[in-house]
Structures are given as C-alpha cells and as structure tokens.
Amino acid sequence: MSTSASHAGFTGSSRVFAQTVGVVVLGAAGVSALSGRGAPVYADTSVDYGKVKEAIEKILDDDDNMGPTLVRLAWHASGTYDVSSKTGGSDGATMRFKAEAGHAANAGLGIARDKLEEVKKQFPQITYGDLWTLAGAYSIEYMGGPSIAWRPGRVDKDESFTTPDGRLPDADKGSVPATIQHLRDIFYRQGFNDQEIVALSGAHALGRCYSTRSGYDGPWTRAPTTFSNEFYRELLENAWTVKQWDGPFQFEDPTGDLMMLPSDMAMIWDKEFRKWVEIYAKDEEKWFTDFSAAFKKLEENGVKAFEKGEKKKGMFW
Numbered sequence: 001m002s003t004s005a006s007h008a009g010f011t012g013s014s015r016v017f018a019q020t021v022g023v024v025v026l027g028a029a030g031v032s033a034l035s036g037r038g039a040p041v042y043a044d045t046s047v048d049y050g051k052v053k054e055a056i057e058k059i060l061d062d063d064d065n066m067g068p069t070l071v072r073l074a075w076h077a078s079g080t081y082d083v084s085s086k087t088g089g090s091d092g093a094t095m096r097f098k099a100e101a102g103h104a105a106n107a108g109l110g111i112a113r114d115k116l117e118e119v120k121k122q123f124p125q126i127t128y129g130d131l132w133t134l135a136g137a138y139s140i141e142y143m144g145g146p147s148i149a150w151r152p153g154r155v156d157k158d159e160s161f162t163t164p165d166g167r168l169p170d171a172d173k174g175s176v177p178a179t180i181q182h183l184r185d186i187f188y189r190q191g192f193n194d195q196e197i198v199a200l201s202g203a204h205a206l207g208r209c210y211s212t213r214s215g216y217d218g219p220w221t222r223a224p225t226t227f228s229n230e231f232y233r234e235l236l237e238n239a240w241t242v243k244q245w246d247g248p249f250q251f252e253d254p255t256g257d258l259m260m261l262p263s264d265m266a267m268i269w270d271k272e273f274r275k276w277v278e279i280y281a282k283d284e285e286k287w288f289t290d291f292s293a294a295f296k297k298l299e300e301n302g303v304k305a306f307e308k309g310e311k312k313k314g315m316f317w
C-alpha cells in the first residue's frame with residue numbers, strides 16, 4: 001500500500017525529495033562528524049535521506065503491519081525524555097541495548113528494530129536514532145498522514161545513557177483517576193500538555209495490540225493501516241464495555257471487533273482530554289496539523305544537536 005505522492009519524489013537528492021513528497025527534511029546545521037575512540041557517532045550529512053526513505057518504503061510495501069510498528073518504535077525511542085534532567089529521548093538510541101529493549105513497554109519492538117537493520121546495512125552512516133525516527137515519521141506520511149518535519153542529527157550513545165524502566169506509559173493503573181493521573185505524569189515529564197497528549201494518542205488509529213507482545217488484543221479501528229482521526233470517532237461513537245476474557249482489563253465495542261485500553265478510555269473519562277477528543281473527531285485537518293507538530297516535538301525532545309547555540313564539536317561530552 002502506498003500513497004501516489006510518496007512514489008512521485010524518488011529522484012535526486014533528499015532536498016528535492018523532501019520538497020516533492022512532504023516529509024520535510026530540514027537542514028542539519030550545526031551537526032558535525034566526529035571520529036576517534038570514545039567520540040559519539042554523529043549524523044553524517046553525506047547520507048542521502050531520500051534513498052534511505054526509498055529503503056524504508058520497500059519495507060512498508062512488503063508488510064502492511066510494519067508501518068504501525070515502526071511508528072511505535074519511534075515513539076518509544078523518543079518518549080523516554082525527561083525535561084527536568086534532560087535525559088532520554090531519541091538522541092542516543094539506547095533501546096539498542098538489552099536493558100532498555102527488555103523494558104516491558106518495548107515488547108515486540110525487536111521486530112521493527114531488526115527490520116530496520118536491513119536499511120542500516122545499506123546506509124551504515126545513518127545513526128540508529130535518525131533511522132528510527134525517520135522511519136516513524138515517514139510511515140505516518142506513507143499511511144496517509146500529515147508530513148512530519150524531520151532532520152538528522154541524533155548521535156548513538158553508549159549503554160551508560162540507557163534510561164531507567166518506567167518512563168513510558170502503562171495502559172492501566174488500576175483505577176480511573178490513577179490512570180488519568182499517570183498519563184499526565186508521563187507526558188508532562190516530557191514537556192507535553194493535555195492537548196498534545198490527546199493529539200499524540202490519536203496514533204492508535206494505526207495498528208493493533210498483540211496478545212503475544214503487550215498481552216492486550218485487537219485493533220482500535222477498522223482501517224489500521226490508514227492514518228485518520230478514526231480513533232477519536234470510534235471512542236465517542238461506541239458504547240464501550242469491559243471485555244470478558246482471560247486477559248488484561250480492556251474494553252470492546254458492541255461488535256467485539258475493536259478495542260480500547262484503559263488509557264484510551266481516559267481520553268473520554270477526563271473532561272479536559274475529552275474536549276480535545278471532540279475537537280479532533282470533528283476536524284481531521286486540525287488534528288493533522290496538531291499531530292504533526294507534537295510528533296516532531298516528540299522526536300526532537302532532548303536532541304542536543306538541535307538545541308539553540310549548539311555549535312562546538314563534542315562540547316557535550
């Protein structure tokens with residue numbers, strides 16, 4: 001599956017490509033290559049990101065289920081950011097290491113990382129942080145979503161930068177107020193507000209839960225490979241009931257085909273969250289704009305190379 005636009009631009013440099021297809025590859029100003037023992041691996045500006053996207057597109061063409069999983073990989077690589085200590089985030093790609101890959105929230109993401117290894121082999125100069133975030137951003141566009149502004153510049157850090165477990169959200173904290181509070185705790189820690197929490201959560205229009213990965217089961221929408229505001233519409237339009245099964249606490253629609261996590265239900269249980277669900281259910285264009293901004297912020301949170309005034313080589317090591 002592919003949008004016609006996404007085929008149109010596969011010529012020439014990444015700059016030409018970016019203008020044609022919309023995933024905006026911004027300049028890599030201030031990013032410099034370093035080499036030598038102990039030095040971080042910097043983004044190599046000679047990488048042809050247009051060609052990298054072609055390789056990612058091949059993966060998406062070959063397997064409909066991979067796009068949503070690549071989006072999830074980008075989100076989990078980035079969502080570890082802590083604004084107060086300025087640790088975590090996509091800079092570092094520390095999910096490469098067993099400790100972080102083994103966090104329960106990351107179950108199943110080895111499939112996406114292994115798949116992208118094929119691209120890394122073709123373009124060894126790209127950093128994992130750049131590759132994972134580009135794959136997420138491009139998958140969103142490929143599945144019909146908005147363009148996400150993306151730029152290279154993440155470095156691959158060593159294991160000592162691995163983030164502690166518990167930085168990504170749990171789907172259930174045992175009670176309605178606890179689950180709502182947990183979402184705010186996790187996303188405020190990353191520097192997001194209520195509107196951005198709801199905007200980002202609409203990505204659950206894509207993909208599904210796998211009982212073999214998270215333990216939860218089922219898709220949120222009937223079009224899980226299309227980026228649309230359907231997550232919000234399904235949330236509002238269905239009478240959701242607790243699923244009776246031998247599995248974790250989750251909700252189902254009257255047909256039993258669709259599901260919601262307790263954390264998804266929190267989007268309509270909480271008054272402030274619900275306000276945004278109603279806005280996005282009615283106005284997909286507004287959601288696309290807000291999602292695009294929030295996802296760029298998510299993928300750039302904590303990336304040292306993008307901080308203002310960051311010029312000197314290796315000044316942060």
Ligand code: HEM
Pocket residue numbers: 065068069070071072075107108169170171172183200201203204206207208209210211213214215216261263
């Ligand atoms: C609000 C808190 C969130 C919670 C508790 C949560 C939880 C989950 C869970 C349990 C799954 C199923 C994983 C599996 O079984 O493989 C999942 C899948 C997914 N999540 Fe989230 N998520 C949250 C927010 C987000 C955000 C912010 C994004 C992206 C912006 C996102 C994107 C996805 C996607 C695309 C999938 C489908 C993956 C696939 O099909 O392989 N989620 N999420």
